[in-house]
Amino acid sequence: MTSRHEIGVEIAVIGGGLVGAAVAYGLIKKGLSVVLLDEGDTAIRASRGNFGLVCAAGKGDKLEDYAPWALQGVHVWAEFARNLIAETGIDLELEQNGGFVFCAGPLALKERIDMMERLKRKSGLDFDVMEPAEIARLMPGVSSNVAGAIFCEIDGAANPLKLLRALHAAISATEGALRREARAERIERTSGGYRITTPAGMVTSEKVVLAAGLGNLGLAKWLGIALPIKPMRGQILVTERYESILKAPSEHVRQTMDGTFLLGGSWEDVGYDTSTTFEVTRDIAAQAVSYFPFLEKVRLMRTWSALRILAPDNAPIYDEIAPGAFLVTCHSGVSLAAIHAGKVASWIADGALPDEAAAFALSRFEPGLKEREIAYG
Ligand SMILES: Cc1cc2nc3c(=O)[nH]c(=O)nc-3n(C[C@H](O)[C@H](O)[C@H](O)COP(=O)(O)OP(=O)(O)OC[C@H]3O[C@@H](n4cnc5c(N)ncnc54)[C@H](O)[C@@H]3O)c2cc1C
Known part of the structure; x- marks a missing residue:
């Protein structure tokens, strides 16, 4: 670290949601000097509005290589959770009962x-x-x-808010590693790596990881890359607490450890609109009641919406988009948190993506994307 307003690290990770925090946590565990830059609480964040499933079922429908990857990700979750809980004392409420x-x-x-x-x-x-x-x-x-x-x-669920809190707590154990209110406003290549401008000062790093969810759309432009990701809204309903009855989660209904039911699963292509709507709330509730008629008598407490970060094939993107600049983005940041902290962090630490990552490269959407300079108005 060089000064209060300028710091120098081996790796700067941009984006403190579940994806960036998992990668930063994994890199710190490997002994690297890391700073995690986060925009702060006003940001659009899928990590604070999701359903919390840790699941492999059905993943890979549009990109089959994603199926074994998602399965690996779910396999390594329990050990990841044990370590994170031991370090932070925060219970992630992981249940893998199917x-x-x-x-x-x-x-x-x-x-x-x-x-x-x-x-x-x-x-x-x-x-x-x-x-x-x-x-x-x-x-x-x-x-x-x-x-x-x-x-x-093998599937299950965890508490995504506690997961995020635990990752932030573990990262914060290294002084200065988590910088909030530190929106990356500009990324420039330098002879030694990258220079990132934030309101909290300048950061220089040998490598940079773009892990800012939808914020990656703007960040990648600094490196001349157009990303094929877009927002996809999901609305979720939460009920009052109820006796513990459901022993396993499903895509549309799950009971949390404190007894509330989460009902969810809309997929709405409405851009950056994060409002909730009567029609979708009604449809989600009706579907849940059609599966579990007793829910009709359980009171709804609140609703929210959040934006998925979606690639055209719903699968993750892992790529080195410029020398030493890695892109990590996905729709299933809870399910993949453990493998992001493990294998993906190792790839970035080693500075090279192995063959296993090739299926998740940007070139699957448009060969040559990386090589081409993309002009923006
Ligand atoms: C309704 C819904 C249900 C879901 N259900 C599940 C599920 O059951 N299981 C599952 O695995 N996944 C689920 N997901 C997906 C999961 O929530 C996301 O994959 C995950 O949260 C993505 O995390 P992220 O860190 O990439 O993005 P985000 O959570 O959006 O975080 C991005 C972060 O980057 C920061 N940022 C942005 N721009 C900048 C910048 N320029 N500089 C610095 N920081 C920046 C923001 O402050 C933010 O903290 C669901 C998503 C939704 C919307």
């Missing part, structure tokens, strides 16, 4: 089974197909009108 995907009708069930079979050939992810009577053993109160569900034993 996860469900409900299918309302026979056609949806058949399509889902076909997809899961295809992905199993790629990743080996085991799953069961359950009828309502079997589902009810783990999920009492499930409607007998549900056609069936896919059940993956």
Whole structure:
């Protein structure tokens, strides 16, 4: 560190959401000097508004290499959680008792089974197909009108707010490593690496990691790159507390450890609009009640919306977009937190992306994207 207004580190990670914080945490564990720069609480943040699933089921539908990657990510979660809890004393509320995907009708069930079979050939992810009577053993109160569900034993959920808090706490144990109110306003290449301008001062680093969620769209332009990611709104409903009844989460309904039900899952292509709407709230509630009729009598407490960071194939992007400048972005920042802190941090520390990362490169969208200078008005 050079001065109060200018610091020098080996690696600057931009973006203190779940993705940047997981990568920064992993890099610090490897003994590197790291600063994590975050815009602060006014930012658009998926990390504070998500459903908290830790799951592999169904991932890779549009990019099959994502299926084994997501499975690895879920496999390493429990050990990652144990270490983070031991370091910070913050319980991440991880439960890996399996996860469900409900299918309302026979056609949806058949399509889902076909997809899961295809992905199993790629990743080996085991799953069961359950009828309502079997589902009810783990999920009492499930409607007998549900056609069936896919059940993956390895899946589960965690508390994403506690995960973010724990990562920030672990990073903050290294003095000066977490800088809030430090929006990266400009990134320049220098002879030794990068210079990043923030309102809190200048940061120079040998490497830089762009992990700022939708903020990456603006940051990548400094390096001449246009990213194919976009916001996708999701609304979530939370109910009052209820006796503990659901033993495993599903894509649309899960019960948290404190007893509330989270109902969710809208996918809305509405740009940066983060409002909640009556129509979507109504539809989410109706779908949840169709799966669990008893929810009709459970009071709704509040709703919120957040923006997913979505690539065209819903899969992560890992790439070195300029020498020593790494891009890390994904839609499933909870599920992939452990592997981001592990393997992805190791790749960045080593300074080279291995063959395993090739499937997640930007060039899968538009070959030559990296080589081309992109002009902006
Ligand atoms: C409704 C919904 C449900 C979801 N459910 C799940 C789920 O069940 N399981 C799962 O795994 N994932 C889920 N996700 C996805 C998950 O929330 C995201 O993948 C994850 O939060 C992305 O984290 P991020 O750090 O990339 O982005 P964000 O959380 O958006 O954080 C970006 C950070 O970058 C900072 N930033 C931006 N620009 C700059 C800049 N110029 N300089 C410095 N800092 C900057 C911001 O301050 C912010 O802190 C869900 C998302 C939504 C919206």
